[in-house]
Amino acid sequence: MPDDTRAGFIALIGAPNAGKSTLINQLVGTKVSIVTHKVQTTRAIVRGVAMHGKSQLVLVDTPGIFQPKRRLDRAMVDTAWGGARDADVIALLIDARKGIDEEVEAIMKRLEGIKTPKVLILNKIDVAKREKLLKVAQAANDIIRFDETFMVSALNGDGAETVLDYFAEQVPEGPWLYPEDQPSDLPLRILAAEITREKLFERLHQELPYISTVETEKWETRKDGSARLEQTIYVERDSQKSIVLGHRGQTIKQISQSSRHEISEIIEAPVHLFLFVKVRENWADDPERYREMGLEFPK
Numbered sequence: 001m002p003d004d005t006r007a008g009f010i011a012l013i014g015a016p017n018a019g020k021s022t023l024i025n026q027l028v029g030t031k032v033s034i035v036t037h038k039v040q041t042t043r044a045i046v047r048g049v050a051m052h053g054k055s056q057l058v059l060v061d062t063p064g065i066f067q068p069k070r071r072l073d074r075a076m077v078d079t080a081w082g083g084a085r086d087a088d089v090i091a092l093l094i095d096a097r098k099g100i101d102e103e104v105e106a107i108m109k110r111l112e113g114i115k116t117p118k119v120l121i122l123n124k125i126d127v128a129k130r131e132k133l134l135k136v137a138q139a140a141n142d143i144i145r146f147d148e149t150f151m152v153s154a155l156n157g158d159g160a161e162t163v164l165d166y167f168a169e170q171v172p173e174g175p176w177l178y179p180e181d182q183p184s185d186l187p188l189r190i191l192a193a194e195i196t197r198e199k200l201f202e203r204l205h206q207e208l209p210y211i212s213t214v215e216t217e218k219w220e221t222r223k224d225g226s227a228r229l230e231q232t233i234y235v236e237r238d239s240q241k242s243i244v245l246g247h248r249g250q251t252i253k254q255i256s257q258s259s260r261h262e263i264s265e266i267i268e269a270p271v272h273l274f275l276f277v278k279v280r281e282n283w284a285d286d287p288e289r290y291r292e293m294g295l296e297f298p299k
Contacts, residue, residue, distance in 0.1 A: 241279055
């Protein structure tokens, strides 16, 4: 490890679908968090590790903050605020096209009471007009005095380097917290399950409630270097099981092919993926499931 190193935590918070997962993947330079068009797909806290000069930036992708209705929702929102309070810097990400709606306003009101240094990141500048960007930036800074305001496109990386430069200066001096070649603190079996969950939602985002989940039950490394994985997709009803399987098993076959390809790229080895679908009624009320996702079980 070189001299004069820095390391610290940056929490990305925002409303669902602001682009937090996409931005973290962009800043880290590899896939560490799942990205879908379906809201509330990030459940637990995911930490992506970005190296920038002598600084190690632990980027915390928190669940989108929204008005919780169910127990799982409450656990996700509590987790998001916990991640923000523990960070060295909080970055509020706003979808520049949507601007400051009721969800963002509620987040900003709560942010005012947190003394951690805060920055504003306006995302999706590739599809937002300049006048709108300036208007949103001014309105946000009228509510909270942010230390800095950045404008980025998480999708194509515009502005990402400037954000990294700033974060690298802000984190405290100290030794690195993770090996420099480790892009995430997620165990591979959990990351693999998250990737399959992403493919599941990409394929079935209209038909399937986001409450469905995926668990990696077995991970076997074979003598030839390949990996054999068994994963189970859990749904709450038999009707949902039929949707996931599809006609003659075509849907689950496509999900498996897509997931296998991406997991193989990440672990740089061939993957043999076997998917099963099971009904687990009311799993969202089971404390054990919350522990597996790294969430506190709300009373």
